[in-house]
Amino acid sequence: MKARILQHTAREVAEQLPAITQGHPFGPDHEVFKVRGKMFMLLTDAPGEPVVVLKADPEESEAMPQAHDGITPGYHMNKKHWITLEPGGPLDEEMVRELASESYRLVVAGLPRAEQPVDPEKFGIMGK
Incomplete structure (x- = not known):
């Protein structure tokens, strides 16, 4: 998947979810999406x-990097609870949509x- 399509797809999913906010609390290069004040997605360059x-x-989060090219442990995050989707791998838009929705659901459940x-x-x- 191309780099900008990856972020565009994830952003598109997040913007359609209930009760989300987005901002740049870590600076202009880090777009953060939250539900009720809890982060579920970060878009950045890395x-x-x-x-x-x-x-x-x-x-x-431990199994996915081993099973899928294009998924690595969470960039600058707790590797046990976060994953990073990288461009250039075989990830398709449907998988990005599913993973972004699941991230939201996990945070809502907490x-x-x-x-x-x-x-x-x-x-x-x-x-x-």
Whole structure:
């Protein structure tokens, strides 16, 4: 997948999710997406190429880099809980969409029930 398409696809998914905010708390080169104040996605360059950093299930975050070219441990993040999607690999838009949605769902699941904008148990099933 080409570099800018990778970030464009992830951004497009995030912008359609309920209760998100986006900003640049780490500077202009780091676009952060949050749900109810908790980060679920970071768009940045590392090293010199646009990447997408996403929250991931701890078991999957260890397995995905081994199973998929284009997925590495989270760039400048806790490697147990974050993954990085890199351009140039075989990732397709559908996988990027799924991983971005799953990152959001994982963060929502960790929120107090009253703050959850969607039911994390049903989110993503049958078109949300």
